[in-house]
Amino acid sequence: MLKFKTYLCPDTIEEALEHNKGRANVVLGGTGWLKMGDRSWNTAIDLKHLGLDQIEETDDAFRVGAMVTLRQLEIHPGLDTYTCGAMRESVRHIVGVQFRNCATVGGTLWGRYGFSDVLTCLMVLSADVVLAKGGAVPLTEFAAMKPDDDILTHLVIRKIPLRMAYASFRNTETDLPTLTAAVASVPGGLRAAIGARPARAERVEAEGETALLSAVSNLSYGSNTRGGGDYRRHLAGVLTRRCLEQLRGGEYE
Amino acid sequence: MILKLSLNGRPISADIPADQSLLDFLRAQGCYSVKRGCETSNCGLCTVWLDGAPVLSCNMPAVRAMGRSVTTLEGVRAQAEEFGGYLADQGGDQCGFCNPGLIMNVLAMERELTDPTEADIDEYLAGNLCRCTGFVSQKRAILAWLKRGDKE
Ligand SMILES: Cc1cc2nc3c(=O)[nH]c(=O)nc-3n(C[C@H](O)[C@H](O)[C@H](O)COP(=O)(O)OP(=O)(O)OC[C@H]3O[C@@H](n4cnc5c(N)ncnc54)[C@H](O)[C@@H]3O)c2cc1C
Numbered sequence A: 001m002l003k004f005k006t007y008l009c010p011d012t013i014e015e016a017l018e019h020n021k022g023r024a025n026v027v028l029g030g031t032g033w034l035k036m037g038d039r040s041w042n043t044a045i046d047l048k049h050l051g052l053d054q055i056e057e058t059d060d061a062f063r064v065g066a067m068v069t070l071r072q073l074e075i076h077p078g079l080d081t082y083t084c085g086a087m088r089e090s091v092r093h094i095v096g097v098q099f100r101n102c103a104t105v106g107g108t109l110w111g112r113y114g115f116s117d118v119l120t121c122l123m124v125l126s127a128d129v130v131l132a133k134g135g136a137v138p139l140t141e142f143a144a145m146k147p148d149d150d151i152l153t154h155l156v157i158r159k160i161p162l163r164m165a166y167a168s169f170r171n172t173e174t175d176l177p178t179l180t181a182a183v184a185s186v187p188g189g190l191r192a193a194i195g196a197r198p199a200r201a202e203r204v205e206a207e208g209e210t211a212l213l214s215a216v217s218n219l220s221y222g223s224n225t226r227g228g229g230d231y232r233r234h235l236a237g238v239l240t241r242r243c244l245e246q247l248r249g250g251e252y253e
Numbered sequence B: 001m002i003l004k005l006s007l008n009g010r011p012i013s014a015d016i017p018a019d020q021s022l023l024d025f026l027r028a029q030g031c032y033s034v035k036r037g038c039e040t041s042n043c044g045l046c047t048v049w050l051d052g053a054p055v056l057s058c059n060m061p062a063v064r065a066m067g068r069s070v071t072t073l074e075g076v077r078a079q080a081e082e083f084g085g086y087l088a089d090q091g092g093d094q095c096g097f098c099n100p101g102l103i104m105n106v107l108a109m110e111r112e113l114t115d116p117t118e119a120d121i122d123e124y125l126a127g128n129l130c131r132c133t134g135f136v137s138q139k140r141a142i143l144a145w146l147k148r149g150d151k152e
């Protein structure tokens, strides 16, 4: 249950930062995750007046506002083409359309959830998050940072030449994933990100496929109710191979 | 705080607690079609439209609807009854508890997708759970509903 006493919609990011000082107040994304907790907050800060709900595409980059919903990511034609369908594939299994019309990019990245399909997919891109106080930070670095009282305003995806694929495994449709994998072919080599290990997605890089598969296998894998560590390591190899197959233009079952 | 919005085409102004959920607000306004199921965003029973897009009313503070347009099943009664007939024909409702949320999402899907395939339908409606039907009879009803123009 999400509980708060006061609700504010600041008109400037400076005002939002001012209200976000201290631990009694909270920034609202799509409130999907916040609602699962039982904390009572003093003030809820809604960023809806800050113009952060658009995806802007230029020749060099996509600039995605923090209030953009997962559904917007899923159906954006430019992102779909650039990511070879991987962006859509990473989002489309998350709960349902109604949920994806609420959940935001800001709340998703800020949470740095271990199970996050979206974080896994974005990790193989050349992406930065823009923080109101901290400025631009590479996503791979941001994912390892501890949450503080900053505010995420944008995600910037730089358009480097790339081919990519995404795959996840769930015990049942719409459940949290048991394992997530993204693979990209970029100038100079291959990148893979494996998430839901159940720890947060981590990226590895290699020049060739064999070295990439070995790096994926050497990541740490743990156990929870969705799967054991050894099973996850095996799944990671399977999903990585499927992604590689897709990059080569092949089909997989 | 004072919440002003359009509910099923009518302007509404109400004094509500700042953190009231849209689900509780709508039920307090007499929109009893909006059902409380899981309250954890998983079942789709509480589906309503916000500016025409399907959202989970259990997942949204009502204040977020300030100045916007909210539609519940009460606002699309004629269409809902017509589609309800297709569900009944196919045995697609048993206890019927999931119906309002399903109907709101099927009508939204029909507006948003052109010629959806069965896979598209499954994907769009994945967030609407039904404990009774096993989805097969619901799917028959949806396919028949989407093809209804073909016979005219
Ligand atoms: C039932 C359920 C099932 C899910 N299943 C999946 C799944 O299968 N795969 C998957 O990848 N994800 C899944 N998720 C996670 C979901 O996709 C979102 O990532 C999650 O709900 C957070 O996004 P939100 O917009 O709801 O954020 P909120 O819940 O509003 O916020 C989350 C956190 O981020 C903070 N925050 C929000 N925006 C900002 C900002 N701009 N700057 C700073 N801090 C901010 C909030 O204060 C809060 O601490 C699931 C979530 C739920 C509730």
Ligand code: FES
Residues within 6 Å of the ligand: B035, B036, B037, B038, B039, B040, B041, B042, B043, B044, B045, B046, B047, B056, B057, B058, B059
């Ligand atoms: S009651 Fe809202 S999704 Fe179940």
Ligand code: FES
Residues within 6 Å of the ligand: B092, B093, B094, B095, B096, B097, B098, B099, B129, B130, B131, B132, B133
């Ligand atoms: S008919 Fe009973 S839950 Fe769907």
